[in-house]
Amino acid sequence: MVTQIISTMETQVSNGPTSNSSLPNGPLISANGATDDSKTNLIVNYLPQNMTQEEFKSLFGSIGEIESCKLVRDKITGQSLGYGFVNYVDSNDADKAINTLNGLKLQTKTxxxxxxxxxxxxxxxxxxYVSGLPKTMSQKEMEQLFSQYGRIITSRILVDQVTGVSRGVGFIRFDKRIEAEEAIKGLNGQKPLGASEPITVKFANNPSQKTGQALLTHLYQTTARRYTGPLHHQTQRFSPLSLISRFSPITIDSMTSLAGVNLTGASSAGWCIFVYNLSPEADESVLWQLFGPFGAVTNVKVIRDFTTNKCKGFGFVTMTNYDEAAMAIASLNGYRLGDRILQVSFKTSEEFVKTKHGAI
DNA sequence: TTGAATT
Structure with missing residues (x-):
């Protein structure tokens, strides 16, 4: 079963705005009266399957005011298609969203x-869909082969998850269909330079719904990730257990919370998590970065000083599922962020009072 | 040997 798990490599391609107006703000009106969304409208790909419209809006709304946004769903089944659109009011926020959210890890997705x-x-x-590729051919080399036929939007080579070796199968998405047609004419049945076998190039099928096997694969990946946490955390994590005696009573609170003694973090909206010891420069994106890999996050908030707009050292994260919230807390409490050791727990009534009175 | 990229 494990050998059937696949992973992919993909180039992050910026499509780039198609308008060259130098005006940074406001809706742009073209000669025919239509609004020009080219600098405000974003496409977001590789969203987690279980992400809702509300979570989607919450994530992108943390950057700036949204004119409209839509998580694209299958018309029949209502299942998320894993991508969506966000149109900001201000093109500066669209730019900021690309800079701060592109590459964000959410659960098993980037x-x-x-x-x-x-x-x-x-x-x-x-x-x-391309098959018969030499196993030694890299994604970049595949792109070089196809780029003579047009602008490549995405490329991907499927690899064996365990060995990391290419499966000789890949995808190339062109900007225009006619470019794809030309690539088929030029490359299908041809041997790449130095290859011993010809490649097959044809239009790709639509991605299918997950089969039972694929669901098992997904479950395996999700479960495996839950117990290891975000990959980029592993090399620098502190052990939360080693920090309990050395870092503040709030850590003890988190343990009682985890044991189910004091679960005031619960609400109809989900499980509210208290995050303490953030830097003054912390923003919402860092909370998404930290908690997103553990599961569904519906909301994040950095508490800021009213006058300086600097973070007051703490924030809140709301997660839908208890087990994911608990895993996030267990993994991130004691986590070193820069030169600070985070304290992460379910929100308690005590902290609620402190927060209300501004005593923290 | 088939991935959620155009509302």
Missing amino acids: IKVSYARPSSASIRDANL
Whole structure:
């Protein structure tokens, strides 16, 4: 079973705004009266399957005011298709969203945030399936092979999860369908330079719903990740247990919370988590970064000083599921962020009082 | 040997 798990590599491609107006703000109006969304409208790819419209809006709304946003769903089943659109009021916020949220790890996914191309029939069905690739061919080399036929939006080579070796299968998405057609004509049945076998190039099928096996695979990955936490944390984590006696009574509170003694973090909206010892420069994106990998996060908030707008050293994160919240707390409490040791617990009534009175 | 990229 394990050998059937696959992973992918992908280049992060910025589509780039298609308008070159130098005006940074406000809705742009073109000659025909239509609004120009090219600098405010973003496409977001590789969203976790279980992310809701509300979580999607919460994540991107933490950057700035949203004109509209939409998580794209299957018309029949209502299942998320794993991508969505966010149109900001201000193009500066769109730019900021790309800079701060592109590459964000959410559960098993690494999201991609880029400018949306103008919707057009000419960009649809431009995805190619390539098989028979030499196992030694890199993603970059595959792109070089195909780039003579047009602008590549994404490329991907499937690899064996365990060995990391290429499976000789990949995808190339072109900007335009006609480019994809030309690539098929030029490359299908051809041997790449130095290859012993010809490659097959054809239009890709639509991604299918997960089969039972794929669901098992997903479950395996989700479970494995839960117990290891975010990958980028592993090399620098402190053991939370070693910190209990050396770092403040709030850590003890988190232990009683975890044991189910004092679960005031619960509410209809989910499980509210208290995060203490953030730096004055902390922002919402760091909370998404920290907690997103553990499961569904519905809201994050950095508490700021009213006059300086600097973080007052703490914030809150709301997570939907208890087990994911508990795992996040167990993993992130005692985590070193920069030169600070975070204290993470379910929000308690005590902290609620302190917060209300501004005593922290 | 098939991935959620155009509302």
